[in-house]
Amino acid sequence: MDWLSKFPQMDETSLRDLKKAIDEGFRAFTRAYGGGIEAFFAPLQQFLIWAERLMTQTPWPIVMIVIGAIIWFASRSIPILVGCLVTLLLIGYFGMWEDTMKTVSMILVCTALSIVVGIPIGILMARSNRVQSIINPVLDVMQTMPSFVYLIPVVMLLGIGKVPGLIAVVIYAIPPMIRLTNLGIRLVDRDILEAADAFGSSGWQKLKNVQLPLALPTIMAGINQTIMMALAMVVIASMIGVQGLGQPVLKAISNQYFTLGIFNGLAIVGIAIIFDRVSQAFGARLQKHREIAHG
Template structure:
């Protein structure tokens, strides 16, 4: 028995055309906003000389994580500069920071809604499962269709790929708040807003911060993939090295990505622990 193939692909393409037809100006606005954010962060990171920014980050690392973290920061950043990858690294960092900030701004409110409504959670959970299991390369296709080539579709794809941990752990953290504490807040006449901002979010903060940390790391993992659609940065060097079989150049770019990843991971972890204490 031959069962006709379901026209899923054609349906997606039809939906894409409809969105482009009726929401084109909206996508143009998103493109302008995200492009402006990336350009602004990149300009801020490259405004100061590499040595000055290295000293600032090293001082921040010492303040947050003491001398071991500061030593790694100064050695790692000086190595990136020595390899001639400072500006590409700052471009990649601008992409990561933009994607992470937007993912958190979207993810935390959605996680709060999931925690407060079982219906919302039941709707969002399958969507998150789909987002986390779909290959990251697939996100590049609609991103390019709606936002053309460049850094903006890379940011959009990174947000889609990286946002689930923030939503899930925000939801989990709020739901794990002791029911007795919530009942006590209700007994004292707290409003829903007071209960959320003065009780649930502060107690759930460690769990939420863990989700934000994972979002940052996942955003960074999209740097190389985003380079396939025109996003500049260290990822473009890795992609170029792979396509040209230049092992040494690819290894150097990979080292830069590893250094940035370790710095972001350790600094955010230490910062979150400091806030908890």
């Protein structure tokens, strides 16, 4: 290992000074712009609070009816409908309804935000190899960085609460949405694109009528992955004040409450299965209708 001694290294004092300078710079940035950043995200906080109140304060039979209608519209499958409703009834029976509704509202907002941000970025990547070469390393870092690390800058900028947790969850969960949108559009058959060009389609028409419909199964897979990663982040986000099923799990870990952790963990799994089955069925139905329309 003598070769290690020849490797140039930064001395300890210089490294400590560099870390101190970076930390002080970030604190100065937080003091100067933290208020403005917080005000920027205020509408998002209001929307999240509204969604949470809607899910928790609406009587559970009405919530069940609405969810059942959405599941039926998305899947048109009686087994999926029955399985999802039974899962929700069991969650309510074991006293986890309110926490589950808080988690569902958080996941819905996170998923909607990931779709709104992720799909346009994926489209840009699909249209430009240069943009793809720039964004891919960023996505690699986002997917490999430990999830706890996301909490540090978010908490320093915005403190403890719902919005910091939401932003951390979105940052953690959005890479599959971007990657699979890019992949789905790039996998569209070139012959089909050439046929669209031959019919005089503009770039927007080709994207809207050809590329996105044909990429839909891959995009729906991206939505699935985003939902699963957001649910995986729920427990970690509970450390900075995100309410829902994650907080009882965190409490169970801290106090060794085995049944509390198992029951709430199973509730998270149940919600994940519901989102997965319904979104998969909806994507399959959309694709089938597109094929019939274009066939």
